[in-house]
Amino acid sequence: MTDWTGRGLRIAVVSSAVILVAGLLPASAQQRVVKVAYVGPLTGPNTAMGIGTRNSMDLAIREANAANALPFKLELISESDDSKPSTGVAAIQKLCNDPDVIATSAHWNSPVALATIPYFKQCNLLNLVSGASVDALTQQGVPEMARVSTPFGYLLPHLAESLIDRLKFKTIAIVKSRDAFGDAGTEGFVPEYEKRGGKIIAVEGYNVGDRDYTAILTKIRQLKPDAVYLAGLTTEAALVVRQMRQLGMKTAFVGHAGWQTSTFVEAAGPAGEGAIVVTSLPFLDRLPDGPGYAKRYAAAGYKEPHEAYGPFGYAAGQVIVDLLRRHGPDRKAVVAGIRQLQDTKTIFGPGRFDDRGVLQPKYVDMAVLKGGDWVPLPK
Amino acid sequence: MLTIEKFSASYGPVHALHGIDLRVEAGEAVCLLGSNGAGKSTLIRSLMGLGPLVSGAAHFEGRDLSVHAVEDRVRLGLAVVFEGRGILPAMSVHENLLMGGYCRSRADIAQTLEQVVALFPLLASRRNQPAGTLSGGEQQMLAIARALMSRPKMIMLDEPSMGLAPIVVEQVFEAIAEVNRRGVAILLVEQNMHMALAVAQRFYVLDRGAVVLAGTVSDGVLTSNTGQVLHEDEIESAYMGEKT
Amino acid sequence: MDLILQHLVNALALSAVYALVAIGISLFFGVIGIVNLAHGDIATLGVFASLAVFQFLLAGGAMDITALSAPAAMATLAALAAGLVVAALSGVVFYRVAFFPLRAAPPIIGLLCSVGVGFIIRESILNFYPNGRNPQPFPAIIPPDLIEIGGVIIQYKHIFVIGTAVIVMFALAYCVERTRFGRAMRSILNNREVAQSLGVSTFKVTVALFALGSALAGLAGLMNALYYNLVQSDMGTLLTVKGFTAAVIGGLGNIYGALLGAVLVGLIEAVTAGFIPDGSAYKDVAVFGVLIAILIARPNGLLGRLSAERV
Numbered sequence: 010m011t012d013w014t015g016r017g018l019r020i021a022v023v024s025s026a027v028i029l030v031a032g033l034l035p036a037s038a039q040q041r042v043v044k045v046a047y048v049g050p051l052t053g054p055n056t057a058m059g060i061g062t063r064n065s066m067d068l069a070i071r072e073a074n075a076a077n078a079l080p081f082k083l084e085l086i087s088e089s090d091d092s093k094p095s096t097g098v099a100a101i102q103k104l105c106n107d108p109d110v111i112a113t114s115a116h117w118n119s120p121v122a123l124a125t126i127p128y129f130k131q132c133n134l135l136n137l138v139s140g141a142s143v144d145a146l147t148q149q150g151v152p153e154m155a156r157v158s159t160p161f162g163y164l165l166p167h168l169a170e171s172l173i174d175r176l177k178f179k180t181i182a183i184v185k186s187r188d189a190f191g192d193a194g195t196e197g198f199v200p201e202y203e204k205r206g207g208k209i210i211a212v213e214g215y216n217v218g219d220r221d222y223t224a225i226l227t228k229i230r231q232l233k234p235d236a237v238y239l240a241g242l243t244t245e246a247a248l249v250v251r252q253m254r255q256l257g258m259k260t261a262f263v264g265h266a267g268w269q270t271s272t273f274v275e276a277a278g279p280a281g282e283g284a285i286v287v288t289s290l291p292f293l294d295r296l297p298d299g300p301g302y303a304k305r306y307a308a309a310g311y312k313e314p315h316e317a318y319g320p321f322g323y324a325a326g327q328v329i330v331d332l333l334r335r336h337g338p339d340r341k342a343v344v345a346g347i348r349q350l351q352d353t354k355t356i357f358g359p360g361r362f363d364d365r366g367v368l369q370p371k372y373v374d375m376a377v378l379k380g381g382d383w384v385p386l387p388k
Numbered sequence: 389m390l391t392i393e394k395f396s397a398s399y400g401p402v403h404a405l406h407g408i409d410l411r412v413e414a415g416e417a418v419c420l421l422g423s424n425g426a427g428k429s430t431l432i433r434s435l436m437g438l439g440p441l442v443s444g445a446a447h448f449e450g451r452d453l454s455v456h457a458v459e460d461r462v463r464l465g466l467a468v469v470f471e472g473r474g475i476l477p478a479m480s481v482h483e484n485l486l487m488g489g490y491c492r493s494r495a496d497i498a499q500t501l502e503q504v505v506a507l508f509p510l511l512a513s514r515r516n517q518p519a520g521t522l523s524g525g526e527q528q529m530l531a532i533a534r535a536l537m538s539r540p541k542m543i544m545l546d547e548p549s550m551g552l553a554p555i556v557v558e559q560v561f562e563a564i565a566e567v568n569r570r571g572v573a574i575l576l577v578e579q580n581m582h583m584a585l586a587v588a589q590r591f592y593v594l595d596r597g598a599v600v601l602a603g604t605v606s607d608g609v610l611t612s613n614t615g616q617v618l619h620e621d622e623i624e625s626a627y628m629g630e631k632t
Numbered sequence: 633m634d635l636i637l638q639h640l641v642n643a644l645a646l647s648a649v650y651a652l653v654a655i656g657i658s659l660f661f662g663v664i665g666i667v668n669l670a671h672g673d674i675a676t677l678g679v680f681a682s683l684a685v686f687q688f689l690l691a692g693g694a695m696d697i698t699a700l701s702a703p704a705a706m707a708t709l710a711a712l713a714a715g716l717v718v719a720a721l722s723g724v725v726f727y728r729v730a731f732f733p734l735r736a737a738p739p740i741i742g743l744l745c746s747v748g749v750g751f752i753i754r755e756s757i758l759n760f761y762p763n764g765r766n767p768q769p770f771p772a773i774i775p776p777d778l779i780e781i782g783g784v785i786i787q788y789k790h791i792f793v794i795g796t797a798v799i800v801m802f803a804l805a806y807c808v809e810r811t812r813f814g815r816a817m818r819s820i821l822n823n824r825e826v827a828q829s830l831g832v833s834t835f836k837v838t839v840a841l842f843a844l845g846s847a848l849a850g851l852a853g854l855m856n857a858l859y860y861n862l863v864q865s866d867m868g869t870l871l872t873v874k875g876f877t878a879a880v881i882g883g884l885g886n887i888y889g890a891l892l893g894a895v896l897v898g899l900i901e902a903v904t905a906g907f908i909p910d911g912s913a914y915k916d917v918a919v920f921g922v923l924i925a926i927l928i929a930r931p932n933g934l935l936g937r938l939s940a941e942r943v
Contacts, residue, residue, distance in 0.1 A: 052758070054864065056765035187913045213905075214913035220860055220870060223642040224905035225912045231635065244767045248862055255787055257778060272766045276862050436829050458828040468829050476822035479815070487819050490812070491831040538831070 041081045043338040044107065045070060045329055047322070048100050048115035049140065051089035054244065057272060058117050061316030062139055063087050065302075066114060068309055069326025079333055085326075090116055094124035101125045105132035111338045112137065114157075114325035117318065119143035119190045129153040133340045135347060137328060139321040142267065142289075143193040147365045155347045155366030157324040157355070159289030161197040163371045164265055168287035169201035171375050171386070176285070178235035178261060182211040184225065184249055186241035194240030194265060210234050215245060222252045229258075236261040243268045246284075247276035254280040266290050270317055274381055281378050285386060288376040290317040292385060296372075297358040324355040324368070389414045389573055390435075390542060394444035397427075397434045404430040404440060405597045412542060417565075417574040419584040422594035423627045428577040429471050431594075432546045436468050437461055449541070463491050465541035469548060471577075473531045477520025481511055484519045484530055488537025500537055507566065508533045525556035532563055542573035549580040561587055581620060585610065595627040634783035639906040640899075645790050645859065647898030648797030652852035653875030654882070654890035655804065656723075656845030662821045662885030663838050664731055666742035670750035671849050671875060672868030674726065678719030678850030679770070679857045679867070680757055685711040686771050697771045708773055716850045723846020724839055732835075750872070757865035767864040770857040793855050800851065801891060807844075808887060817841060821885055849875075877919060881926050883936020892934055896922070 047066050050059035067085045074082055088104065090097035097116060104110045105128060113129070116122035117140035129136045130151050138146055138156035142164065147154050172178040181202065185191035191214065199209055210232050213225040226249070229237060237253065237260050239246045246268035253260065262284045269286045277284070293299030302323055306315050315322075329343075331353045336342035351361040353368075360368050375386035390412040397405040405427045412418045422428050433439035435446055437458035446453040448464050456464065467488075468474075476484050485504065489497035505512045508529050514522060519530055528548055535543045545564065549557045561583045568574045568587065578584035585591060585605050593601035601623065603612040610618040653672060660668045689707045690697060697704050730749055734742050757764045778787045808814035816837050819827035828834060852871060857863045875890075878897045882889025900919050905912040926934060 052765075054765065054767075054866070056758075212910060214910050216913060216916065218866070218870060219912070220856070220862075220867065221642075221646055221901075222912070223645075224639060224902045224915075227635070227638050227642060228906055244862070244864060247767060248860060251861060255776060255778070255789070256785055257780075276767045276769055278769050278772070278861070438825050438828070457833075458825075459831050459833045462829060462831040470826060470829070474823060474826040474829075476819050476826060478822050479818055483815055483818075487815055487827075487830050487832075490816065534830075 041338070042084050042109065043079075043081050043111055043333065044084050044086050044109040045326075046104050046110050046113045046115070047085060047087040048090050048097065048104070048113060049087075049117045050092045051087060053089070053091040053093070055092050055117055055242070057313065058140065058270065058316050058318055059089070060313045062114075062117065062318045062322035064309075064311040064313060065306065065315050065319035065322035066139070066326040068302075068306055068311075069323050069330065071309070072305070073326075073330040078330060081338065083330065083333070086110070090118070090121050092118045092121060094121050097121040097125050098128060101128040101134075105129075105134055110134065111340055112329045112332065112343050114139045114322065114329070116141050119146070119193060120188050122146050123189055126151055126154060133344055135329075135332075135340070135344050137325045137347070139325040140318050142265070143189060144197065145189075145193065147367055152348070152366075153344050155362060155368075157328060157368045158318070158321045159266075159371045159373065160367065161193055161265070163373050164287045164289055165194070165197040166201045167373045167375075168263070168265060169198060169205055169207065171287065172202065172236065172263065173205040173207050175375070175386075175388075176236075176261070178263070179206070180208045180210050180232075180234045181236050181238050181263075182213070182229045182232060182234040183209060183238045183240060184213050184215065184222070184229075185239075186217050186245060187214040188217060190242070190267065191240045194267065198238065198240070215241070217242070217245065219245065220248060222249050223256065226252055226256055226258065229260075230256060234260060236263045239264040239268065241267065243270045243273045243276065247273050247281065250277050250284060251280045261285065266317070269376060269383055271314070274378060274383075282380075284378045286376050286383075288374050288383070289372060290376075290383075291320060291357070291372045292374075292376075293320070296320065296356055298356045302356050320356050324357060327355045328353055328368070389416075389449055390575065391447045392431075392435075392444070393446075395431070395434070395446055396443045397430055397440045399440045403597055405434070407444070408594075408597075408599055410592055410599065412573050412575050414541070415568075415571050415573055416590065417568040417576065417588045418590045418592070419576040419578055419588035420592050420594055421578060421581050421584060421623065421627065423579070425596075426594040426627060427597040428594055429546050430597075432468060432471075432544050432575075432577055435461075435466070435544060462538050462540070465539075467535035467538050467540035467543045469528075469531045469535050469543060469545040471546035471550065473524075473527045475519040475522075475527050475531055475534070478518055480516050481519050481522070481530060482515045484534050485511070485537050488534035491538060496539075497537070500539060504533045504536050507536070508563070524552050525559060528552065528556075528560050529563060532560070532567065536567065536572070540572060542575065543567065544575045544577070546577045547579065548576070549578060549583060557583060581624060585620070591623075593623055593626045601626045635906075637784045639902045641784060641786055641790055642906075643898040643902035644895070645793045645898075646901060647895045648793050649852045649856050649859070649871070650874045650878050650897055651797060651891050651894035652800065652848045652855070653871045654878035654894045655887050656849050657872075657875050658879035658882065658884050658886060658890040659817070659841055659845055661879070663817065663834075663841055664727075664735070664742070666731060666739050666746065667876065667884075668731075669743065669746040669872055669876070670726065670753060670868075671746075671845075672853075672870065672872030673750040673753040674719055674723050674846045674868070675849040675853030675856075675871050676757065676863075676865065676868035677722050677753055678715040678846075679853040679863050680761055680764075680865075681718035682711045682715030682854060682857070683768065683770060683863060684761075685714045690771070697773060698775070711771075712854055715854050716847045719850025719853070720843040720847040723842040723849070726846075727839060727842040732838075750868070754865050754868070761865070764865055767862050770861050770863045772858075772861045774858055789859050793859055796851070796855060800848070804848075804887065813837070813840060877923055880933055881923055883930075883933025886933070886935045889933055889935035 047063045070083045070085045088100035090100050112135040114137045119141040122141040130153050139158050142161050144160045144162040185195045250262045264286045266288050269288055293303050332343045332346050336346045348362050376383045377386045392410040395408040420428050434442050548560050565587045590604050592599050612618050657671050730745050774789050774792050778785050816832045878893035879890045882893030897919055901915040904915040904918040
């Protein structure tokens with residue numbers, strides 16, 4: 010009995026020592042890997058956008074690793090949110106529980122990004138948004154939320170102003186998706202447009218996934234607006250503009266960057282010609298590092314195109330690298346650092362974050378679909 | 389023609405039929421008597437392949453029935469008139485008859501149809517009416533006529549008198565007798581013993597899933613297989629008596 | 633007045649597509665007692681098969697598919713036929729592999745199984761069809777021209793969709809009412825055991841019915857694709873929902889019910905979206921409201937006569 014206790018004690022002491030030593034060894038022996046995560050639509054209807062953005066972020070991180078910009082190696086991991094809030098929440102919870110993940114750029118769809126805010130807050134993880142446009146993301150006083158992409162607050166006033174002053178569209182019919190995205194695209198636009206003397210003559214909502222818009226378009230046709238404003242995403246925008254033209258409507262078709270995609274160009278076909286959008290998606294040749302980025306992306310061997318949001322993914326990667334360089338791999342320090350970042354350099358040139366966590370200055374312009382390409386709207 | 393040996397069927401643990409031996413010769417009319425729950429309907433359903441688990445053997449013209457799927461048994465020459473008549477209520481009288489000839493050629497159907505309608509002239513006048521709107525007696529006639537459409541060698545009828553007025557029952561049994569006179573074997577399951585014995589040449593009495601009595605009928609005289617001359621009351625007591 | 637007529641024309645074009653889907657859902661339920669929630673996805677499979685043939689034949693851009701030429705006509709026919717055949721075959725395979733082995737299981741198992749098959753089809757297209765993640769244009773074979781009669785715009789597409797549906801309906805009615813197959817199918821709907829005893833092979837009839845119903849779904853998908861000229865992997869979900877609703881409103885197991893239900897669904901949608909401000913968002917609510925009201929008044933649907941114990 011006594012002997013057994015003695016032996017048990019010895020075993021316990023020895024094994025504890027082994028565990029301790031084993032636990033200490035790797036930390037000193039191997040270089041630490043710090044993870045950065047991209048979460049977005051890598052599956053589902055907006056996959057092309059998600060993959061282009063993810064690849065661009067990956068490019069920025071690969072370049073940082075190659076240049077030994079940080080005293081540790083960075084690894085990009087990615088999760089799909091499937092454009093669904095529930096999937097997005099699950100993905101963020103998973104990342105929260107991985108202590109190696111220090112910063113994130115998550116979600117292309119605004120409803121998904123809105124849904125995950127509490128989870129980022131809970132685990133002090135930075136979400137440097139590179140896609141979703143709804144203003145509310147960075148207006149709730151959550152320090153973990155910041156963005157490199159351009160929120161509606163910058164886009165929609167410019168759209169209203171351009172419609173009235175440049176294009177002389179005085180009456181407008183709004184077709185919007187019935188979700189947070191469509192609501193934000195409408196609420197941010199209407200007061201700005203009416204303030205400048207424009208008149209909203211109809212607001213028609215649709216459910217994402219609807220295919221037939223002839224009923225509401227027939228109604229709108231009778232009202233003879235100067236333009237139809239679509240506050241929604243690509244698939245529905247393509248269907249609406251096709252059906253407008255089929256009904257013989259020659260009314261202008263306007264919107265925002267939510268559907269300013271190459272998929273829209275292809276899906277809408279000739280019906281999409283002349284569509285006008287307010288864009289936050291810079292024409293690459295106008296950016297300081299735009300052409301260089303395009304060249305390096307092509308050289309890196311990604312199978313998929315970088316798509317419209319690629320530059321934002323690239324910028325998100327650049328900013329995160331900069332934060333890690335300044336504050337080290339620590340979630341809280343990174344979150345605290347983002348709003349103090351007043352002199353960071355991205356593909357957009359030198360920039361700073363304002364007290365809401367929005368990267369400044371913002372690029373805002375009008376684009377028109379011409380000959381199958383989005384080009385700057387002539388002055 | 390139909391030979392059933394040691395035929396048993398059970399619904400799970402409940403034995404509905406055990407060890408039935410029964411036979412029907414070509415052109416013969418045989419009736420199977422018994423009270424409610426004696427297993428008569430189970431036997432008919434099992435012979436059509438719709439019944440519960442079976443052991444023992446049933447051969448029709450020397451062919452083992454168990455290897456034939458339900459829908460193939462009619463092709464062997466076996467037709468059935470179900471309990472409750474089993475007409476197709478939403479289909480017209482004419483369509484019901486056409487379905488009776490489902491396995492036969494178009495020309496064959498046309499010819500048979502003529503003969504069948506001659507036998508049941510009433511059906512001609514109801515040709516396009518949904519079968520579900522016919523009276524009970526008419527439905528029974530339709531069911532028999534439909535069975536004939538397959539040009540069967542044998543028809544099994546399950547309780548054709550059920551729910552019919554006495555005068556209608558007589559018409560139905562007259563039709564059955566006429567079918568039999570034309571050479572079609574009949575296996576008749578009935579509770580109405582008197583009417584059944586008027587049509588049949590032989591009879592079996594079934595009680596609790598087993599044959600308890602068998603014999604022949606000739607000019608109204610009932611003789612058991614043991615040579616005993618029986619009275620209808622004695623047959624009745626063979627299954628009614630034991631019930632209590 | 634012309635506005636009402638315009639909405640009526642729009643509604644009928646919708647109804648035509650819904651009806652072709654609803655018929656399959658309705659008849660499948662009548663014969664196997666299971667609501668097939670992958671029916672619209674079978675249609676999607678047909679559409680993508682057709683799209684694949686188009687993309688193959690048009691690769692290189694040598695052929696103008698909208699031109700009135702013999703090669704263009706052949707290509708169109710080949711592509712559309714491929715769509716119908718693939719839909720029919722996949723319906724049959726689906727029945728044989730999924731529903732048939734489950735025939736003795738409770739209907740809820742078959743229902744869940746069909747949900748799973750729908751997922752598989754959608755995700756397969758999404759992942760394995762080239763560029764399947766994005767909506768893709770479908771060749772605009774029907775000229776985009778339109779006729780204007782007293783303010784009512786009738787597109788060639790309207791005429792095509794409604795005309796095709798009407799012709800198919802008549803052919804189908806003939807098939808169901810006048811042919812041996814149609815009688816066999818109805819006899820199963822009337823009384824399965826009696827039908828079997830008369831020599832009807834329920835397996836063969838069901839297989840034939842899945843081929844026919846799935847081909848009709850494929851046709852609905854193709855009409856949808858030709859009407860909107862845009863296809864995507866989840867386009868079938870909407871078809872399933874609308875077809876199912878129409879079938880239930882009309883009474884499951886009854887093709888005329890499915891037709892009536894489809895016309896009602898199309899009309900309710902058009903009226904809600906067309907005459908109520910912001911009504912488009914609530915058209916589904918309106919349709920389901922009517923569905924519930926009808927089910928309360930007539931639990932078996934408008935023309936349904938299937939007994940409640942089947943459901």
